[in-house]
Amino acid sequence: MRPTDIRNPDYFHKVVDCQWACPAHTQVPEYIRLIAAGRYTDAYLLNWEANVFPGILGRTCDRPCEPACRRSRVEEHNTGKPEPVAICRLKRVAADFKDDVRGRLAETLPPTQPRNGRRIACVGAGPSSLTVARDLVPLGYHVTVFEADPKAGGFMRTQVPRFRLPERVIDEETGYILDLGVEFIGGRRIESMKALLAEGYDAIFVGCGAPRGRDLPIPGREEAAAHIHVGLDWLANVYFGHIKTVGKCVLVLGGGNTAMDCCRSARRMGGESVKVLVRSTFEDMKASPWEKEDAQHEGIPILPCRVPKAFLHEHGKLVGMRFQIVQSVYENGRRKLVPTGEPDEIHDCDEVLIAVGQENAFPWIERDCGIAFGEWDMPVVDKVTFQSSLPNVLFGGDAAFGPKNIIWAVAHGHEAAVSIHRLLSGENPAERQPPMTHLMSQKMGIHEWSYDNQIVRDERFVVPWSEQAKKLDSIEVEVELGFDAQTAWKEAQRCLNCDVQTVFTDKLCIECDACVDICPMDCISFTGNGEEADLRGRLTAPALNLEQALYVSGPLKTERVMVKDEDVCLHCGLCAERCPTGAWDMRKFLFQQPHAAPDAAAAQKVAA
Numbered sequence: 001m002r003p004t005d006i007r008n009p010d011y012f013h014k015v016v017d018c019q020w021a022c023p024a025h026t027q028v029p030e031y032i033r034l035i036a037a038g039r040y041t042d043a044y045l046l047n048w049e050a051n052v053f054p055g056i057l058g059r060t061c062d063r064p065c066e067p068a069c070r071r072s073r074v075e076e077h078n079t080g081k082p083e084p085v086a087i088c089r090l091k092r093v094a095a096d097f098k099d100d101v102r103g104r105l106a107e108t109l110p111p112t113q114p115r116n117g118r119r120i121a122c123v124g125a126g127p128s129s130l131t132v133a134r135d136l137v138p139l140g141y142h143v144t145v146f147e148a149d150p151k152a153g154g155f156m157r158t159q160v161p162r163f164r165l166p167e168r169v170i171d172e173e174t175g176y177i178l179d180l181g182v183e184f185i186g187g188r189r190i191e192s193m194k195a196l197l198a199e200g201y202d203a204i205f206v207g208c209g210a211p212r213g214r215d216l217p218i219p220g221r222e223e224a225a226a227h228i229h230v231g232l233d234w235l236a237n238v239y240f241g242h243i244k245t246v247g248k249c250v251l252v253l254g255g256g257n258t259a260m261d262c263c264r265s266a267r268r269m270g271g272e273s274v275k276v277l278v279r280s281t282f283e284d285m286k287a288s289p290w291e292k293e294d295a296q297h298e299g300i301p302i303l304p305c306r307v308p309k310a311f312l313h314e315h316g317k318l319v320g321m322r323f324q325i326v327q328s329v330y331e332n333g334r335r336k337l338v339p340t341g342e343p344d345e346i347h348d349c350d351e352v353l354i355a356v357g358q359e360n361a362f363p364w365i366e367r368d369c370g371i372a373f374g375e376w377d378m379p380v381v382d383k384v385t386f387q388s389s390l391p392n393v394l395f396g397g398d399a400a401f402g403p404k405n406i407i408w409a410v411a412h413g414h415e416a417a418v419s420i421h422r423l424l425s426g427e428n429p430a431e432r433q434p435p436m437t438h439l440m441s442q443k444m445g446i447h448e449w450s451y452d453n454q455i456v457r458d459e460r461f462v463v464p465w466s467e468q469a470k471k472l473d474s475i476e477v478e479v480e481l482g483f484d485a486q487t488a489w490k491e492a493q494r495c496l497n498c499d500v501q502t503v504f505t506d507k508l509c510i511e512c513d514a515c516v517d518i519c520p521m522d523c524i525s526f527t528g529n530g531e532e533a534d535l536r537g538r539l540t541a542p543a544l545n546l547e548q549a550l551y552v553s554g555p556l557k558t559e560r561v562m563v564k565d566e567d568v569c570l571h572c573g574l575c576a577e578r579c580p581t582g583a584w585d586m587r588k589f590l591f592q593q594p595h596a597a598p599d600a601a602a603a604q605k606v607a608a
Contacts, residue, residue: 001529001530001531001532001535001550001552001561002552003506003552003553003554003561004549004550004551004552004553006439006501006503009434009435009437009591011549012437012439012499012501012589012591013025013435013437013589013591014548014549015498015501015548015566015589016028016029016498016499016589016591017065017068017069017070017498018065018066018068018069018070018085018087018498019065019499019591020068021064021065021067021068022050022051022064022065022407023064023407023408023410023411024050024051024052024407024410024411024414024593025050025411025435025591025592025593026046026047026050026051026065027046027050027499027590027591027592028065028087029495029497029498029499029500030046030499031043031046031047031090031091031094032085032087032090032492032495033451033452033492033495033497034046034094035090035093035094035488035489035492036452036489036492036493036495038485038489040093040094040096040097040098040099041094041098041099041101041104043093043094043098044094044095044098044101045101045104045105045107045108046108047091047094047095048101048105048108048176049108050593051091051407051410052127052130052131052134052173052177052410052413053127053156053173053406053410054091054092054094054095054173055092055095055096055169055172055173056156056165056169056170056173056406057088057091057406057407058088058089058090058091058092058093058094058095058096058482059092059164059165059169059480060156060160060164060165060406061088061091061405061406061407062257062288062404062405062406062407063087063088063288063290064405064407065087065088066084066085066086066087066088067084068084069084069085069087070496070498070568070570071083071084071085071494071495071496072084073567073568074496074521074568074570075459081459083459083460084460085460085491085492085494085495086460086461086463086483086491089463089480089482089483089491090483090488090491090492092482092483093482093483093485093488095169096482097485097488101176102176102179105176105180106138109134109138110138110139110595110596110597110598111138111598112138112140113138113139113140113598114140115140115141115142116139116140116141117142118140118141118142118202118203118424119141119142119144119200119201119202120132120133120136120141120142120143120144120201120202120203120204120205120420121143121144121146121196121199121201121203121204121205122143122144122145122146122204122205122207123146123190123196123204123205123206123207123208124145124146124147124148124154124206124207124208124209124397124399125145125146125147125149125151125152125153125154125174125184125186126153126154126155126156126207126208126209126397126398126409127154127156127207127397127406127409127410127413128205128207128396128397128399128400128409128410128412128413128416129145129154129205129207129396129397129413130145130152130174130177130413131409131410131412131413131414131417132205132207132396132413132416132417132420133145133177133180133182134177134180134182134413135413135414135417135418135421135595135596136417136420136421136596137180137181137182138180139421139596139597139598141420141424142183143182143183144182144183144184144185144201145178145182145183145184145185146185146188146189146190147184147185147186147187147188148187148188148189149186149187150186150187151170151171151174151186152174152177152178152184152186153170153174154207154209155209155211155398156170156406157170157239158235158236158239158240159232159235159236159239159258159261160261161235161238161239161261161264161265161475162239162475162476162478163264163265163268163469163474163475163476163477163478163479164261164478164479165478166478190208190364191364192364192366193364193365193366193369193371193393194366194369197369197393201392202392202424203392203393203394203420203423203424204392204393204394205394205395205396205413205416205420206379206393206394206395206396206399207395207396207397207399207409207412207413208399209397209398209399210358210359210360210361210398210399210402210403211232211358211360211361212232212358212359212360212361213230213231213232213233213258213354213355213356213357213358213359214230214354214356214357214358214359215230215354216253216308216354216356218308218309218310218311219309219310219311220310220311220312220313220318221311223311223313223316224311224312224313224316224317224318226316226318227247227317227318227350227351227352228311228318228351228352228354229351229352229353229354230354230355231252231254231258231259231261231262231353231354231355232258232355232358234262234353235258235261235262235265238265238269238475243269244269245269245270246266246269246270246271246351247271247349247350247351248270248271248272248273248350249271249272249273249348249349249350249351250263250266250271250273250274250275250349250350250351250352250353251275251276251277251321251347251349251351251352251353252266252274252275252276252277252352252353252355253276253277253278253308253352253353253354253355253356254276254278254354254355254356254357255276255278255279255280255284255285255286255287255304256285256286256287256355256357257286257287257288257291258355258358259276259278259287259353259355260276260287260291260292260294260295262353262355263275263276263295263300263353264294264295264298264300265475266351266353267298267299267300267472268472268473268474268475269475271351274300275300275301275302275303275347276295276300276301276302276303277303277306277308277321277323277347278302278303278304278305278306279305279306279307279326279337280304280305280328280335281304281305281328282302282304284328284335285302285304294479298472305325305326305327305328305337305340306323306324306325306326306345307323307324307326307337308321308322308323309321309322309323309324309344310322311352312346317350318349318350318351318352319348319349319350320346320347320348320349321346321347321349321352322344322345322346323344323345323346323347324339324344325339325340325342325343325344325345326338326339326340327340357403358398358402358403359376359402360376360377360378360398360399360402362377362379365379369390370389370390371388371389371390371393372388372389376402378401378402379395379399379400381394381395381400381401382430383401384415384430384432385415385416385419385429385430386400386412386415386416386419387419387423387429391423391429392423394416394419394420395416396409396412396413396415396416397409397412397413400412414593414595414596417595417596418432418433418594418595418596420596421596421597432594433594434594435591435592435593435594436590436591436592436594437589437590437591437592438589438590439501439503439587439588439589439590440587440588440590441585441586441587442500442573442586442587442588443576443585443586447577449500449573449586451497451500451586451588452493452497453497453500453571453572453573453586454493455496455570455572456490456493456494458490458491458493458494460491460494461483461487461490461491463480463481463482463483464480464481465479465480465481466478466479466480466481496570496571496572497571498571499588499589499590499591500571500573500586500587500588500589501571501586501587501588501589502551502564502569502571502573502575502576502584502585502586503584503585503586503587504551504553504562504564504583504584505582505583505585506553506554506555506556506562506583508581508582508583509553509556509562509581509583510557510580510581510583511526511556511557511558511560512580513526514578514579514580515574515575515578515579515584516540517578518574518575518577518578519574519575520570520572520574521541521565521568521569521570522540522541523539523540523541523543523564523565523566523567523568523569524540524562524563524564524575525538525539525540525562525563525564526556526560526561526562526563527539527560527561527563528559528560528561529552529555529560529561532550535550535552535563536550539563539565541565541568543565543567544567545567548565548566548567549566550563550564550565550566551563551564551565551566571586573586
């Protein structure tokens with residue numbers, strides 16, 4: 001194998017598993033250290049720079065960072081129970097304990113530029129559009145955000161129940177963006193792309209989400225329509241106060257997070273018997289594991305492998321549903337639902353909520369306006385620039401590639417803002433500025449580091465629930481209280497500081513193998529070079545995760561090479577403490593994804 005090129009910005013970025021997995025590339029270990037130091041406002045601002053909605057995401061994020069967390073791999077190896085750091089809930093800690101940040105938000109943005117006369121329209125006031133607005137307003141653009149509802153937030157406001165996300169948090173964090181000078185026009189639904197194009201905007205960003213829930217056209221649907229609701233619409237009607245009660249016996253169909261929000265909302269609105277029935281197995285459900293756990297904790301049974309066959313009704317009144325029992329069979333990696341042959345099940349009910357998926361709906365975009373549509377009647381969108389076939393019309397969030405999570409919409413908004421700025425500056429949107437990276441030694445003395453490298457053995461701490469919320473009698477009372485300061489500090493100590501890298505200088509190594517002896521994970525080996533597959537099998541502890549690279553040095557004096565398995569390294573610094581020549585060093589790695597900025601020099605200034 002060739003020596004590892006640590007100058008490649010992706011190399012150490014991928015070692016910081018949580019930041020690599022975050023679509024917005026939030027500097028997770030750094031903000032966790034700030035929380036541990038009690039610097040909550042600084043931690044919030046570091047989050048706000050990347051993910052824009054720390055208080056909202058600290059409650060609702062789909063947490064792609066946590067399955068990637070190194071801590072879970074270490075604990076699974078030692079105890080068989082993977083417990084990642086509570087990254088998402090620590091983000092909320094920064095939001096809960098911060099000071100007033102309004103005077104400091106500008107620190108995370110490019111220097112404010114004078115108005116340049118360019119006008120940008122954003123369709124929808126969800127997370128992707130608001131991110132575009134936040135990134136472009138400081139650069140001198142006049143950004144107008146159109147929203148069908150009276151207030152900003154999109155699905156964050158209308159489809160996420162208040163017991164998960166309080167209204168005040170949405171108001172606060174959307175307000176930070178609108179107060180930058182965004183023109184917000186609420187209560188106006190865009191009905192025609194042609195008409196919007198005719199208004200002369202220099203660029204249009206479509207961030208209207210995936211607003212349509214899928215229906216279930218099976219026998220009995222029309223006859224019992226008064227008691228059957230599409231989940232997304234039902235949640236919105238609950239938010240706006242159009243629906244205030246629910247039937248006593250409720251069935252929720254679907255296995256995603258929307259289904260979990262529906263069943264938990266129905267339970268709080270008077271549903272005495274609320275059940276979730278899903279086609280897949282429990283393990284294959286699309287809902288986040290913690291969402292399923294919360295529903296079950298509230299006494300809501302989840303019945304897998306049930307395919308809905310018919311709504312049962314008497315004289316127009318819904319009385320139940322019939323389900324076929326199936327099993328999941330995998331053929332060539334594809335799931336197939338096969339009937340078990342058992343008799344169909346009948347489940348009594350007087351109300352049904354359908355949450356079997358979302359789909360995009362663009363009836364307002366005329367098909368002859370120049371925007372190409374492809375498979376599933378979705379606009380053809382470039383995955384790098386987010387441009388459509390009309391270069392000045394861009395899509396992001398759920399509107400671009402289908403339903404995902406808020407953090408993905410934020411990432412799309414950042415990238416679309418870069419494209420818009422480059423396009424209107426006469427540059428090629430496809431040519432992107434490389435990320436800013438920096439390696440800085442953490443050495444303070446022979447055995448002293450400027451970061452806390454002690455590995456604690458604590459298991460993941462549990463977020464407490466409100467006693468009032470446990471009564472399940474109010475849809476407004478937030479369930480989770482969040483960590484207090486002391487528990488947040490303890491949870492922060494579980495972070496392994498994956499952004500502090502072990503950097504090896506082969507010219508200084510005397511091959512004493514002291515680092516091999518001291519390494520608690522046996523992840524360092526000195527061996528003859530070879531092809532990767534062969535080398536992985538000859539290490540002190542064979543490297544099994546093919547997704548994570550090996551750190552390979554240049555040839556040493558004995559012609560051996562140093563090979564380190566980055567997958568299981570604890571970043572504890574013991575190798576650097578033990579090394580008599582300083583061949584090992586602990587260096588903090590900074591990775592910052594570029595956002596829209598006046599020019600490269602200004603971008604570097606903001607990053608510094």
